[in-house]
Amino acid sequence: MKDHSDLACTNVHSAIQDTLYVVNGKWKLLLLSILINEGTKRFGELARASGISPRILSKELHELELNQLVSRQVCPTKPVTVEYSATPYAGTLKEVIDAMIRWGQRHKQKLVRS
């Protein structure tokens, strides 16, 4: 008999929902992917690389910071620049991100073929 007890299913369901809650919306996983794969970036660079408007970008980065997935470093240049990096903890999301990249690529191939 497979493990379909209520408890096990509930845990699986809530685990997915917990993850979705942290990385909700159109942008968070994209931003993490950029920071993980391309390293530290400044605010403006992220805005250009992602196509996100400054208001949304600011909000998303702030939420990612609250979840300890990105770190923010202010550089005392003139005028100031701000650098964002993926934290080590964000690395634990890499397998999610990579799986999504692979699936998106395969899915596009499928659409072309059909």
Added chain:
Amino acid sequence: MKDHSDLACTNVHSAIQDTLYVVNGKWKLLLLSILINEGTKRFGELARASGISPRILSKELHELELNQLVSRQVCPTKPVTVEYSATPYAGTLKEVIDAMIRWGQRHKQKLVRS
């Protein structure tokens, strides 16, 4: 030198966004997880298992059907029942779903510890 050409990055970015577009929202990955891990379910069973209200559930299932991720089978019982199953193609999302389950479980552990 790492492969950071514009083209490669663009492909990675759009692959993520393509995936996010297909499985957007709070519910689609949860529904697929249930159907993949627990097998075929009727509309009412899905509603109870997921906690989704009928209107939303109907809409989400319809969108998943359009993307060929679930199949819908009407059974000529009295009154009719309708069974939903994950398609073989939905199996290709399993690595995404499993990665999210693992991450959600680890993340909850982390929150408990800190």
Added chain:
DNA sequence: CCGCATCCCTAAGGATACTG
């Protein structure tokens, strides 16, 4: 350059009631 404030619009999602 960073990123907040304001304003606005659309999309997502929930509650309830109802019909085939």
Added chain:
DNA sequence: CAGTATCCTTAGGGATGCGG
């Protein structure tokens, strides 16, 4: 039982302009 219709609330996200 399945799922649509109606109504409503909230969240997501875009544009622009200003201040540090």
